[in-house]
Amino acid sequence: MEKTFRPERVALLPPRERIIDAAQALFVEQGLTRVTVDAIAAQAGSTKMTLYRHFETKEVLVLEWLRLLTEQYSAVLDDLAEQWPAQPGLQLLGFAQFIALDLARSGYRGCPFTNSLAELPDPQHPARQLIEAHKRRQFQRMAILCREAQLPNPVERAQELTFLLEGAQVVAQNKGVDDVAQHLLRMVSKCLEV
Structure with a gap:
């Protein structure tokens, strides 16, 4: 994003x-x-x-940037909920498409959250805590959507989707596989049974 x-x-x-x-x-x-x-x-x-x-400090600027970034990602899910009310499977697929679009972008540098975490080893660092809280909220939202979509084992399915989305971002960054976005969408569709 x-x-x-x-x-x-x-x-x-x-x-x-x-x-x-x-x-x-x-x-x-x-x-x-x-x-x-x-x-x-x-x-x-x-x-x-x-x-x-x-x-006041560079750290305050980093926190504000990450806070705004978490809001942007949450807004994507909010927009998908408005676009596809009562269609949780399409909301999940839409979020995967949002991630895939970023992966396919020329010069993709990886997930800004994951990259930032790599530079924040202190578990008490406010920026790290902000990112971790965002990732937990995102996972919970996906688990709720999986349950609403009546997918079997919704928490496990949300875990699978999380691993696919997060893993695809790393693979796209390290150039280990070609056409990561296409592969991601195929796997997510299979996971969602659509």
């Missing part, structure tokens, strides 16, 4: 949004620890002072 950083948008956005957009582009491309506040400010067409006016 990565937004592409477009320099032509820089002048159109307020400073806070420019900083978040720039941070996202850099965090996705280079990781959390390699990106400096100077680099974020430069890419945002801003200054360090402006960045610190909106975000």
Whole structure:
């Protein structure tokens, strides 16, 4: 669900949004620890002072970026629920299609949550806890949809879907298999019995 950083948008956005957009582009491309506040400010067409006016520390900026990202992923599921009311199987398939679309994108760099977790070894780190809570909520939502779809063993089926979605993101990142998105959708369809 990565937004592409477009320099032509820089002048159109307020400073806070420019900083978040720039941070996202850099965090996705280079990781959390390699990106400096100077680099974020430069890419945002801003200054360090402006960045610190909106975000007390880089860690606060990382947390805000991840919070917004979790909201975007949750909104995808909300939108699918509106688009396919009372059709939980289509909602699950729609979420898999959302992930597959990202996998097929040129220059895919992997799941931003998984990549961030790799750089946050402290189990008490607030950003790590935010990601883990998001992943638990996402799993619970998938388990509810599996139950509503009357799939056998809905919790196990939600686990299978989670392994497929998360695993496909890693395989697409490491280029171990071609056409990961197509394979993912085929396997998810089989798992959902559609």
